[in-house]
Amino acid sequence: MGREAVGAVARLMTALGKLPGIGPKTAERLTHYLIGASPEEVLELADAVRAIKLEIHPCRQCFNPTEGDLCHICSDPRRDPTVLCVVEQPKDLMALERATNYRGLYHVLGGRLSPLENVGPEQLTVDQLLRRVQEGGVKEVIMATNPNLEGDGTALYVSSLLAPLGVKVTRLARGLPSGSVLEFANSQMLSDALEGRQAF
Numbered sequence: 543m544g545r546e547a548v549g550a551v552a553r554l555m556t557a558l559g560k561l562p563g564i565g566p567k568t569a570e571r572l573t574h575y576l577i578g579a580s581p582e583e584v585l586e587l588a589d590a591v592r593a594i595k596l597e598i599h600p601c602r603q604c605f606n607p608t609e610g611d612l613c614h615i616c617s618d619p620r621r622d623p624t625v626l627c628v629v630e631q632p633k634d635l636m637a638l639e640r641a642t643n644y645r646g647l648y649h650v651l652g653g654r655l656s657p658l659e660n661v662g663p664e665q666l667t668v669d670q671l672l673r674r675v676q677e678g679g680v681k682e683v684i685m686a687t688n689p690n691l692e693g694d695g696t697a698l699y700v701s702s703l704l705a706p707l708g709v710k711v712t713r714l715a716r717g718l719p720s721g722s723v724l725e726f727a728n729s730q731m732l733s734d735a736l737e738g739r740q741a742f
């Protein structure tokens with residue numbers, strides 16, 4: 543192998559090793575797999591990775607990643623636009639979609655308030671949420687941030703801004719283990735937490 547080839551291999555291994563859940567061993571195994579794979583397979587993967595950044599952007603309304611202007615949930619006429627479920631990340635939205643039969647819409651904050659990491663309301667889509675509610679038509683906002691310190695703090699802050707707008711604000715029932723994250727909660731727990739939501 544020439545110097546360039548070695549460079550390319552090292553570059554791929556380093557890039558793969560940065561992905562969550564992939565250690566150096568797995569990065570090396572994947573790299574060797576890709577070296578042996580067909581050009582079609584490798585280019586298909588490269589295209590799919592590239593498309594994530596070039597074709598996927600936040601939904602204009604709820605900030606869920608999508609290829610179109612509106613995501614598949616916002617553009618579904620069968621969903622109830624009077625109920626908004628506020629989540630931290632798209633993966634939380636996906637967990638709720640997988641686990642529950644929720645039929646309302648969502649709002650993805652893009653994170654949670656974290657003074658320690660310098661994440662304030664302006665780094666999140668809080669203003670956009672307030673605007674959505676101010677535009678009218680929303681009757682209930684369900685705070686579905688993670689049941690941990692920062693998630694609870696975020697829910698409290700956002701609900702204090704929503705309260706004066708005359709909308710009903712609820713939160714997931716406390717059935718979820720404290721300190722847990724939505725994406726790892728089991729389906730039954732998540733369904734129960736949504737079903738049993740309480741006024742904030």
Ligand SMILES: [Zn+2]
Pocket residue numbers: 601602603604605606612613614615616617
């Ligand atoms: Zn959307």
